[in-house]
Amino acid sequence: MNSRLQQFLPWFVLGLLALFPLVESTFYMQLLTKMLIMGIFAMSLDLLVGYTGLVSFGHAAYFGLAGYALALMTPKYEAVSLWWSLPAAIGVCALFALITGMLVLRTRGIYFIMVTLAFAQMLFFVFHDTKLGGGSDGAYIYVKPALKLGDFDLANLEKPEQFYWLALFLMAATYLLLHRVLGSSFGRALLGIKVNEHRMRALGFPVFRYQLASFTLSGALAGIAGYLAAVQYGFVNPEILSWHQSGAVLMMVILGGMGTLYGSVIGACVFVLLQEVLSNQAWFGVAAKHWQLAMGIFIILVALYLPQGLAGLAQKFRSKPVTEVADE
Amino acid sequence: MSDNTVSGESILRIRGLTKRFGGLVAVSNVSLDLHVGEVHVVIGPNGAGKTTLTNLLSGDLPPTSGEVMFEDRNIAGCTSDHISRLGIGRSYQKTNIFLPFTVFENCRLAAQSRTPHALRVFQPAEGYAEINRRAEEAMAAAGLSHRAGRVAATLSHGEQRQLEIAMCLATQPRVLLLDEPLAGMGPHESQRMVELIKKLTADHAIMLIEHDMDAVFALAHRLTVMVNGEVLESGTPAEVRSSPAVQLAYLGGEELLHD
Numbered sequence: 392m393n394s395r396l397q398q399f400l401p402w403f404v405l406g407l408l409a410l411f412p413l414v415e416s417t418f419y420m421q422l423l424t425k426m427l428i429m430g431i432f433a434m435s436l437d438l439l440v441g442y443t444g445l446v447s448f449g450h451a452a453y454f455g456l457a458g459y460a461l462a463l464m465t466p467k468y469e470a471v472s473l474w475w476s477l478p479a480a481i482g483v484c485a486l487f488a489l490i491t492g493m494l495v496l497r498t499r500g501i502y503f504i505m506v507t508l509a510f511a512q513m514l515f516f517v518f519h520d521t522k523l524g525g526g527s528d529g530a531y532i533y534v535k536p537a538l539k540l541g542d543f544d545l546a547n548l549e550k551p552e553q554f555y556w557l558a559l560f561l562m563a564a565t566y567l568l569l570h571r572v573l574g575s576s577f578g579r580a581l582l583g584i585k586v587n588e589h590r591m592r593a594l595g596f597p598v599f600r601y602q603l604a605s606f607t608l609s610g611a612l613a614g615i616a617g618y619l620a621a622v623q624y625g626f627v628n629p630e631i632l633s634w635h636q637s638g639a640v641l642m643m644v645i646l647g648g649m650g651t652l653y654g655s656v657i658g659a660c661v662f663v664l665l666q667e668v669l670s671n672q673a674w675f676g677v678a679a680k681h682w683q684l685a686m687g688i689f690i691i692l693v694a695l696y697l698p699q700g701l702a703g704l705a706q707k708f709r710s711k712p713v714t715e716v717a718d719e
Numbered sequence: 720m721s722d723n724t725v726s727g728e729s730i731l732r733i734r735g736l737t738k739r740f741g742g743l744v745a746v747s748n749v750s751l752d753l754h755v756g757e758v759h760v761v762i763g764p765n766g767a768g769k770t771t772l773t774n775l776l777s778g779d780l781p782p783t784s785g786e787v788m789f790e791d792r793n794i795a796g797c798t799s800d801h802i803s804r805l806g807i808g809r810s811y812q813k814t815n816i817f818l819p820f821t822v823f824e825n826c827r828l829a830a831q832s833r834t835p836h837a838l839r840v841f842q843p844a845e846g847y848a849e850i851n852r853r854a855e856e857a858m859a860a861a862g863l864s865h866r867a868g869r870v871a872a873t874l875s876h877g878e879q880r881q882l883e884i885a886m887c888l889a890t891q892p893r894v895l896l897l898d899e900p901l902a903g904m905g906p907h908e909s910q911r912m913v914e915l916i917k918k919l920t921a922d923h924a925i926m927l928i929e930h931d932m933d934a935v936f937a938l939a940h941r942l943t944v945m946v947n948g949e950v951l952e953s954g955t956p957a958e959v960r961s962s963p964a965v966q967l968a969y970l971g972g973e974e975l976l977h978d
Contacts, residue, residue, distance in 0.1 A: 576831050577840045579828055
């Protein structure tokens with residue numbers, strides 16, 4: 392009974408989310424879209440942090456790179472086709488992750504955190520200090536990408552609900568992809584590396600190659616999120632590459648619970664929602680300007696009382712009925 | 720002194736192996752041979768360089784000089800994953816397993832390392848009959864089948880030692896480097912481990928580091944005594960036992976090697 396509920400729950404939630412545009416306003420739909428995009432971003436980082444044991448503090452590099460890739464690929468007053476611009480943006484991120492991965496994966500622990508941060512900062516200054524992407528002002532994407540099949544419009548991304556459905560589809564697809572990959576021999580080897588890298592090597596696993604594959608996949612998936620975020624705002628600037636962004640996504644993963652995938656999505660949703668609520672001036676007045684303070688307190692409380700994140704809370708509730716049944 | 724009993728078909732030939740840590744020579748000019756069907760036991764006081772020697776052979780540490788010939792290839796300085804894939808498996812003195820995984824998953828992962836399925840990223844990990852079978856065989860050989868579903872962290876110390884060996888076996892090595900497999904085991908568990916190593920001797924070349932003298936003389940075909948990183952004496956157990964140098968330096972007159 393319980394496991395069946397567990398099986399159907401994700402599909403039920405997905406169904407509810409798909410129906411959301413029929414009943415609600417554009418504002419909430421856009422907020423939800425942002426949550427879904429950040430969910431993809433957080434899942435991509437969870438692959439590294441929660442499943443490979445690599446704490447990256449430069450994940451915004453891939454998110455931002457995909458956004459800039461879209462901005463640079465989009466002609467000024469024309470739509471670019473999503474069919475090739477999305478794969479191209481993902482490809483650029485994968486390539487950048489492959490190259491940086493070969494270098495950063497030679498370090499471990501605190502050094503890994505510092506070197507990933509350094510690479511992200513380098514990319515930040517490339518876009519901040521050169522004319523490539525409009526410098527510190529950023530660049531506009533005036534026309535959203537077109538999603539056509541021949542001459543037929545599959546979706547008009549200018550319409551918020553259709554863009555919302557695309558984000559929902561890609562979030563579900565990312566989840567399913569990662570779920571399958573992590574259940575495979577490859578995924579088990581990654582977990583083994585996270586738990587005991589030394590022993591994996593002694594068992595004959597080429598650890599570096601596995602880590603590099605994970606790092607590349609993670610960068611590529613972050614690219615999906617960055618692409619979608621650029622489409623949503625129609626605008627990119629160096630801020631999307633900044634270490635604040637890398638820190639935010641790391642907080643989403645920790646908040647949700649590392650190594651659970653769905654926890655990352657929950658973490659992303661809660662983070663985005665809290666950010667929205669706490670910075671609402673109508674509700675919090677002057678305090679709204681300092682929403683980071685309240686957010687910080689919340690994250691400290693979660694870290695103290697829910698070391699396994701919000702997903703740990705869900706597991707607590709889930710395990711209760713099981714023990715009750717066992718007691719009878 | 721050390722080469723007089725060596726026959727031609729050794730699978731692992733170690734010549735002049737040396738490891739320096741700064742000014743300290745942890746392993747100094749060690750030469751020995753391993754043969755399939757034989758247990759070569761290395762004994763010596765703490766700090767004699769036995770574990771460092773194992774680390775040099777398994778690739779956990781690169782040697783400073785010397786060669787390790789495995790089937791006519793010098794593997795000295797190769798990485799540990801490479802050496803493992805060649806067919807040289809090791810167990811660790813300090814239990815080194817995947818504590819949060821089940822016993823089966825520990826062995827399955829070890830068996831998986833022999834088959835390059837990494838590219839089939841959409842196949843469930845448990846879907847390979849051959850890997851599962853090898854994992855089960857390894858558990859059975861180490862006497863852990865009844866613990867298959869248990870999380871490794873909840874096993875007793877002795878069972879964790881058994882798992883350590885089972886994982887090593889699941890990689891189907893031809894050379895086994897066993898670093899104090901009996902450490903911290905009770906008499907009953909020790910007896911089982913000795914039986915297991917005896918059984919494995921038939922189709923493996925085994926290097927065993929051990930302090931338990933009963934086990935040493937129950938298992939050893941060849942015996943090497945190390946002191947201060949150097950080989951003091953090497954030969955059959957009878958030869959080593961009667962060596963005056965060993966009596967003096969290692970045993971200090973104690974009656975450890977009596978019949």
